[in-house]
Amino acid sequence: MGKGKCGIERAGNGTGAADMKRRARVARIESALTRGAEKYFQEQGFVWVPSVPHIVSVTGACENVNTLYSIDYHGREAFLTQTGQTALEEMIQGLEKVSTIIHSFRKEESVDNRHLTEFPLVEFEFRYDPEKEDGFELLLQNMENTICSMIGNVLKTEKESLEKLGVDYSRLENIKRPFDRISYDDAVKLLDMKWGDDLRSELEGKLMSIMGNNPVFVTRYPTHIKFFNMQQNACNPDIVNSADLLLPPGGEAVGSAVREHNYERLIERLDKSEMMKNLRSKGKDLKDFESYTNLVRDNPVPHAGCGIGLNRVMQYVLNEKDIRKATPYPMNKEILY
Amino acid sequence: MGKGKCGIERAGNGTGAADMKRRARVARIESALTRGAEKYFQEQGFVWVPSVPHIVSVTGACENVNTLYSIDYHGREAFLTQTGQTALEEMIQGLEKVSTIIHSFRKEESVDNRHLTEFPLVEFEFRYDPEKEDGFELLLQNMENTICSMIGNVLKTEKESLEKLGVDYSRLENIKRPFDRISYDDAVKLLDMKWGDDLRSELEGKLMSIMGNNPVFVTRYPTHIKFFNMQQNACNPDIVNSADLLLPPGGEAVGSAVREHNYERLIERLDKSEMMKNLRSKGKDLKDFESYTNLVRDNPVPHAGCGIGLNRVMQYVLNEKDIRKATPYPMNKEILY
Numbered sequence: 001m002g003k004g005k006c007g008i009e010r011a012g013n014g015t016g017a018a019d020m021k022r023r024a025r026v027a028r029i030e031s032a033l034t035r036g037a038e039k040y041f042q043e044q045g046f047v048w049v050p051s052v053p054h055i056v057s058v059t060g061a062c063e064n065v066n067t068l069y070s071i072d073y074h075g076r077e078a079f080l081t082q083t084g085q086t087a088l089e090e091m092i093q094g095l096e097k098v099s100t101i102i103h104s105f106r107k108e109e110s111v112d113n114r115h116l117t118e119f120p121l122v123e124f125e126f127r128y129d130p131e132k133e134d135g136f137e138l139l140l141q142n143m144e145n146t147i148c149s150m151i152g153n154v155l156k157t158e159k160e161s162l163e164k165l166g167v168d169y170s171r172l173e174n175i176k177r178p179f180d181r182i183s184y185d186d187a188v189k190l191l192d193m194k195w196g197d198d199l200r201s202e203l204e205g206k207l208m209s210i211m212g213n214n215p216v217f218v219t220r221y222p223t224h225i226k227f228f229n230m231q232q233n234a235c236n237p238d239i240v241n242s243a244d245l246l247l248p249p250g251g252e253a254v255g256s257a258v259r260e261h262n263y264e265r266l267i268e269r270l271d272k273s274e275m276m277k278n279l280r281s282k283g284k285d286l287k288d289f290e291s292y293t294n295l296v297r298d299n300p301v302p303h304a305g306c307g308i309g310l311n312r313v314m315q316y317v318l319n320e321k322d323i324r325k326a327t328p329y330p331m332n333k334e335i336l337y
Numbered sequence: 338m339g340k341g342k343c344g345i346e347r348a349g350n351g352t353g354a355a356d357m358k359r360r361a362r363v364a365r366i367e368s369a370l371t372r373g374a375e376k377y378f379q380e381q382g383f384v385w386v387p388s389v390p391h392i393v394s395v396t397g398a399c400e401n402v403n404t405l406y407s408i409d410y411h412g413r414e415a416f417l418t419q420t421g422q423t424a425l426e427e428m429i430q431g432l433e434k435v436s437t438i439i440h441s442f443r444k445e446e447s448v449d450n451r452h453l454t455e456f457p458l459v460e461f462e463f464r465y466d467p468e469k470e471d472g473f474e475l476l477l478q479n480m481e482n483t484i485c486s487m488i489g490n491v492l493k494t495e496k497e498s499l500e501k502l503g504v505d506y507s508r509l510e511n512i513k514r515p516f517d518r519i520s521y522d523d524a525v526k527l528l529d530m531k532w533g534d535d536l537r538s539e540l541e542g543k544l545m546s547i548m549g550n551n552p553v554f555v556t557r558y559p560t561h562i563k564f565f566n567m568q569q570n571a572c573n574p575d576i577v578n579s580a581d582l583l584l585p586p587g588g589e590a591v592g593s594a595v596r597e598h599n600y601e602r603l604i605e606r607l608d609k610s611e612m613m614k615n616l617r618s619k620g621k622d623l624k625d626f627e628s629y630t631n632l633v634r635d636n637p638v639p640h641a642g643c644g645i646g647l648n649r650v651m652q653y654v655l656n657e658k659d660i661r662k663a664t665p666y667p668m669n670k671e672i673l674y
Contacts, residue, residue, distance in 0.1 A: 015427065015632055024384075024431025031385040038375070047361075048368040050457040050647065051666040053674045054391065054440045055406075055417075060674055069392075071408050071417075074446070074670035080392075080408075080417075087674060090352065091665065094361025103391045103440065109411075120387040291674065295352055310387065328428065329388040333411040337390045337397055337424060337628065 023328040025161040026314070029154055030327060033313055034101065036153030037122050040146050046097040046124060052084035054103060058284055059086050059292045065278050067106040080105035083307055086292045088125040089259065092303050093295060099124040104307075111332045113322040114201060114250070116311065118331040122146070125259075125305030135258045136241045139304040140217060143245060143254055144177055146308065147215065151175065154317055167318055179215040182207070184239065187218055196222050199244075204251035213248045215316075228273040229266060230257035241304075250315035250323060256306030263297040360665040362498040363651070366491055367664060370650055371438065373490030374459050377483050383434040383461060389421035391440060395621055396423050396629050402615050404443040417442035420644055423629045425462040426596065429640050430632060436461040441644075448669045450659040451538065451587070453648060455668040459483070462596075462642030472595045473578045476641040477554060480582060480591055481514050483645065484552065488512065491654055504655055518554040519544070521576065533559050536581075541588035550585045552653075565610040566603060567594035578641075587652035587660060593643030600634040 014020075041048065053060060055073055060081045069080040084102040091098045104121040126142065128135040151172050154162070162169045188195050190210060191203050199207070199218065208216065220239040223232055230240035245254035260266045270276055270289060279288070286293075314326035324330035329337065351357075378385065390397060392410055397418045406417040421439040428435045441458040463479065465472040488509050491499070499506045525532050527547060528540050536544070536555065545553065557576040560569055567577035582591035597603045607613055607626060616625070623630075651663035661667035666674065 015430065015628075015635070017636075020431040024428070027386055027428060027432060027435075028384055030388060034385055034387050035375075035379065038372075042372065047365055048371055049364055049665065050371050050438055051367060051664045053455060053666050053668055055442070055455055055668065055673070057673045069408060069410075071406060073406075073673060074444075076673060078673055087666065091361070091364060093352065094357040095364060098364075101387055105392070107411075118390060118392055291352075298352070299354075299357075327388045328386065329390050329424065331390055331392070336392070336394050336410060336413060336415055337427075 022165070025165050026318075026326070027328040028161045029158050029165075029317060030310065030314060032154040032156075032158045033150040033310060033317065034120070034122070036150035037099075037101075037146050037308070039153060040149035041097075041099040041124065044097065044142075044145075046099040046126070047091075047095050049084075049088060049091055049098050049100045052081075052087040052100045052102055054081045054105075055079075056081045056087075057291075058279060058288050060084070064106065065275055065282070067108060069105050069107050082106060083121065084123050085125070085305065085307065088123060088305065089292070089303065090295055092125050092127055092301060093299055097124065097126040101310075104309075109333060111334050113324065116323060116327075116331050117333060119327070120310040122308040122310055123305065125303055127301055127303045130302050135302060135304045136243075139256055139258060139306065140178070140181075140243055143217075143243070143256060143306055143308075144179055147245070147247075147254075147313065148175065148177060150313060151317060162317075165318065169317075171319070172317065175215065179217055179245070180211055181217040181219055181243075182211065183219050184221045196225065198225055199252075201251055204246055205249070208246050208248045208251070216246050217243045218246060219243045223269075224274070226257070228269040228275060229260045231260045232265070232269075247312055247316035249319065249321045250312040250326075252309075253312035253316065254306050254308045256304070258302075258304040261296055261300040261302050263293070263300060266293060266296055359502070362502050363655075363663065364665040365498045366495050366502075366654060367647065367651060369491040369493075369495045370487040370647065370654065371457070371459070373487035374436075374438075374483050374645070376490060377486035378434075378436040378461065381434065381479075381482075383436040383463070384428075384432050386421075386425065386428055386435050386437045389418075389424045389437045389439055391418045391442075392416075393418045393424075394628075395616060395625050397421070401443065402612055402619070404445060406442050406444050419443060420458065421460050422462070422642060422644065425460060425642065426629070426640065427632055429462050429464055429638060430636055434461065434463040438647075441646075446670060448671050450661065453660060453664075453668050454670060456664070457647040459645040459647055460642065462640055464638055464640045467639050472639060472641045473580075476593055476595060476643065477515070477518075477580055480554075480580070480593060480643055480645075481516055484582070484584075484591075484650065485512065485514060487650060488654060499654075502655065506654075508656070509654065512552065516552045516554055516582070517548055518556055518580075519548065520556050521558045524555055533562065535562055536589075538588055541583055542586070545583050545585045545588070553583050554580045555583060556580045560606075561611070563594070565606040565612060566597045568597045569602070569606075584649055584653035586656065586658045587649040587663075589646075590649035590653065591643050591645045593641070595639075595641040598633055598637040598639050600630070600637060603630060603633055 088098050108115040221242045233239045242257040247253040311326045445452040558579045570576045579594040584590040648663045
């Protein structure tokens with residue numbers, strides 16, 4: 001254990017010889033996971049967009065408006081990005097498939113084994129043809145394939161690092177595709193929780209345990225608790241065509257959805273969203289989303305995408321409950337390099 | 338041309354159909370360059386460190402202390418990174434070769450064809466054995482090979498995009514290795530400038546023109562105008578073992594150096610640096626660099642590295658004088674996505 005800038009013990013990111021050895025092994029695995037994702041994207045014809053902006057207006061920062069870092073950008077209020085989703089969505093106006101790895105920033109006050117203030121987020125968006133293809137199924141396949149390519153690349157190149165870290169990797173060799181799925185509705189019944197509530201961390205743990213501690217998609221969340229541009233289900237507007245991937249022991253590792261490409265519905269959803277209500281109290285309005293919504297108005301493209309929290313996949317690979325031990329650079333409010 | 342958030346014309350990053358087509362082609366080339374770099378790193382055994390922190394103390398932000406974006410990080414003053422160099426240098430304590438692609442942030446007030454406020458920076462650091470190897474020569478070879486792998490990958494995969502953008506790529510097919518070199522001393526004589534001055538943009542242009550508008554390394558800069566951890570030349574302490582790569586028409590595309598791994602010399606250089614003088618006036622002192630300097634004290638490792646400005650390489654590939662047209666997401670003080 002080393003000490004952070006303010007004298008607080010760092011969890012597994014010290015600079016003594018033993019700590020550096022451990023961090024080096026963790027870094028090798030993080031590298032292999034990242035390359036495994038990129039390998040899949042390249043094979044599948046995704047275009048890598050490394051220039052997705054990290055200083056953004058509120059459109060690029062709307063994962064959770066309560067955990068935004070704000071910054072004075074030449075006299076204007078700006079934020080550090082939480083997701084490159086809307087930028088990638090802009091790029092699929094001219095490209096079929098795009099991917100990136102951004103740094104996602106969250107102003108988390110909690111210093112614990114689940115929260116980081118900054119972490120790599122692997123994101124992709126792709127077009128689909130609703131006449132010929134099922135966007136939702138394609139989305140889940142792309143996520144499964146990306147995750148399996150990530151883990152496959154670790155098994156191909158970093159078994160020695162896993163062994164030296166004491167990780168039993170037989171779990172990883174036996175992942176079956178397709179991943180298990182459970183609808184939000186069924187999860188609610190199984191967990192005896194209230195319909196409409198989000199799956200808290202403890203409930204995620206319970207659900208993963210019931211499902212055999214394998215990767216599991218939780219599908220079709222309630223519309224009102226999810227991001228405004230997630231497409232509503234055609235048969236039931238109370239749910240969206242979304243899927244969160246839970247990976248033990250960390251829980252939610254990927255958030256994904258088919259995106260809404262109908263302009264009128266998009267504007268209505270945005271207008272009535274909890275996020276917009278929250279943003280209005282901070283002086284923002286629909287106009288702040290025009291650069292995004294106008295794209296959908298002018299050139300509606302059916303598409304879907306996701307964001308993969310790299311360190312949650314790391315936790316799965318390492319079977320590590322403490323996210324701070326699942327990256328060579330764990331960031332929280334007490335740590336500043 | 339589209340319009341930015343504040344109604345100002347955007348240079349080549351609008352969202353009309355023609356603009357989106359152009360941006361898509363530019364994005365394809367940016368993707369191919371990035372993958373070309375990563376291909377070389379992977380072949381050579383570099384470990385990719387995607388988690389290099391972007392919110393940092395002054396140690397991670399010391400490219401130019403006058404262009405730092407500051408941020409309130411849970412009550413502490415922090416900055417947006419300008420280079421991941423010191424983080425990568427920490428990682429080579431446990432690894433031989435490391436690389437990353439960060440977002441580099443510069444609080445540039447100029448809105449022109451040369452400045453961006455945010456851009457991808459491809460960085461690597463590697464160890465060498467001074468008993469057997471010439472660190473400086475290895476550094477220049479690694480840079481040449483990375484740049485050639487980047488450009489080679491564009492030629493392999495994106496000739497059609499280059500053609501549609503009207504780019505004559507025969508220049509790129511005829512790059513010869515090794516790249517030309519000129520010492521700073523010789524450049525001073527050639528350009529009739531004062532020894533000790535930095536090469537301004539106009540002089541870079543003149544030098545590139547004299548050298549035939551090919552890639553050219555300008556080597557061994559004056560010690561006092563370069564970063565404190567660039568190794569002094571053994572025969573002449575007034576110059577450092579550095580090399581900047583100029584690529585026409587943008588100019589300086591890569592900064593590099595063999596790093597100082599002698600603790601006493603490092604501390605003395607830091608203490609007497611112009612940067613430290615500047616930082617002291619902002620209330621910082623040597624202690625703010627301890628997390629870095631203590632690493633060198635406890636485990637001195639001979640190493641060298643560089644940072645490659647992706648959009649400057651893009652300018653070279655596109656033969657484009659305006660950096661804003663050399664990325665799908667040009668960022669300057671007037672643009673906020």
